[in-house]
Amino acid sequence: MSAPASMNPTADALNANLRAVESTIAEAARAAGRAPADITLIAVSKTHPAETVRAAYAAGCRHFGENYVDEAVQKIGALRDLHATWHYIGSIQTNKTRPIAEHFDWVHTVDRARVAERLSAQRSGDRALDICLQVNIDRDPRKSGVDPDAAATLLTTVRALPNLRLRGLMAILDPTAEPLASYRRLRDLFEHLRPLAPGPWDTLSMGMSDDFPVAIAAGATHIRVGTAVFGARSRAAIGPNEAARNLE
Numbered sequence: 001m002s003a004p005a006s007m008n009p010t011a012d013a014l015n016a017n018l019r020a021v022e023s024t025i026a027e028a029a030r031a032a033g034r035a036p037a038d039i040t041l042i043a044v045s046k047t048h049p050a051e052t053v054r055a056a057y058a059a060g061c062r063h064f065g066e067n068y069v070d071e072a073v074q075k076i077g078a079l080r081d082l083h084a085t086w087h088y089i090g091s092i093q094t095n096k097t098r099p100i101a102e103h104f105d106w107v108h109t110v111d112r113a114r115v116a117e118r119l120s121a122q123r124s125g126d127r128a129l130d131i132c133l134q135v136n137i138d139r140d141p142r143k144s145g146v147d148p149d150a151a152a153t154l155l156t157t158v159r160a161l162p163n164l165r166l167r168g169l170m171a172i173l174d175p176t177a178e179p180l181a182s183y184r185r186l187r188d189l190f191e192h193l194r195p196l197a198p199g200p201w202d203t204l205s206m207g208m209s210d211d212f213p214v215a216i217a218a219g220a221t222h223i224r225v226g227t228a229v230f231g232a233r234s235r236a237a238i239g240p241n242e243a244a245r246n247l248e
């Protein structure tokens with residue numbers, strides 16, 4: 001499961017990558033009249049071993065994104081001593097909801113009621129699971145995510161579930177889409193849904209290595225960045241999340 005050694009970034013490389021990503025975030029935020037501190041960097045650590053995550057933590061990362069349940073549960077266990085926040089960003093198979101509910105702090109990829117109901121039922125302890133609804137904003141038939149027209153109905157179901165705390169929306173773009181237009185559509189939907197939302201409706205999870213400055217310009221609050229932080233993944237074919245589903 002570990003990447004070959006040549007793929008593990010050194011502490012120096014991680015530091016340099018992170019400082020570069022942080023300065024790009026700051027620049028994009030200022031250009032949009034926003035505070036850099038209002039944008040949370042989620043370092044997407046899928047396929048990278050626990051030691052690499054630990055090195056990224058030492059370099060300053062506190063939020064990590066993972067796509068593969070078994071791999072993630074192992075890493076979260078190995079890194080219990082860190083004060084990291086774990087975000088599940090992969091596609092969700094109904095029979096894998098329990099380990100997600102038990103081990104993660106956030107789930108960004110809730111796109112159907114049945115998954116939300118299971119996550120709520122399987123969450124225990126006194127902390128609610130923070131949730132984003134994944135929206136298929138480009139209506140790409142190969143992508144998961146709720147259709148934009150069905151998002152209000154899903155929201156109404158999720159907000160009634162006791163152990164979930166609904167925070168906002170997430171999207172993965174169709175690679176052929178024009179990112180600024182798509183991200184703005186997600187933000188418009190987010191504002192449109194605000195009157196239906198229960199508590200904090202404060203999260204727009206959008207933007208990856210190739211386009212996070214554009215996402216920040218459109219209002220992203222959480223960006224999910226893998227390659228620009230850790231370097232190329234050894235399983236290069238693995239991308240966002242329909243590719244992940246094919247592997248499972």
Ligand SMILES: *Cc1c(COP(=O)(O)O)cnc(C)c1O
Nearest residue numbers: 044208209224225226227239240
């Ligand atoms: C892998 C992944 C990312 C990070 O992609 P990079 O291009 O490496 O930054 C972000 N979001 C999701 C949902 C992913 O699966």
